[in-house]
Amino acid sequence: MPIYEYSCKKCESKFELLRHFSDAAEVTCPKCGGVEVEKVLSSFSCGGSSGGYGAMGCAPSVSS
Ligand SMILES: [Zn+2]
Numbered sequence: 001m002p003i004y005e006y007s008c009k010k011c012e013s014k015f016e017l018l019r020h021f022s023d024a025a026e027v028t029c030p031k032c033g034g035v036e037v038e039k040v041l042s043s044f045s046c047g048g049s050s051g052g053y054g055a056m057g058c059a060p061s062v063s064s
Contacts, residue, residue, distance in 0.1 A: 005041075010034035 002021070007014045008029035015030055027037050 004039055006037045007040045008032065008034050009036040009038060014040065 001018050003016050004019050005014060005016050006027055006029075008031065011029060011032040011034065013029065013031045017027060026035055028035050029037055
């Protein structure tokens with residue numbers, strides 16, 4: 001089961017959620033209850049240009 005990291009636009013806190021691929025339920029911030037959250041691609045953005053996460057977490061062994 002994949003763990004997704006989300007970032008709340010309201011309080012700017014980050015949290016992780018276990019999500020099914022088919023889970024379309026709304027994600028809410030556990031801290032402020034805000035619904036304006038955006039998915040943060042961390043461990044999957046290896047070598048990508050979309051993240052400020054360093055190459056330290058760039059592991060090739062990420063599977064499901
Ligand atoms: Zn929040």
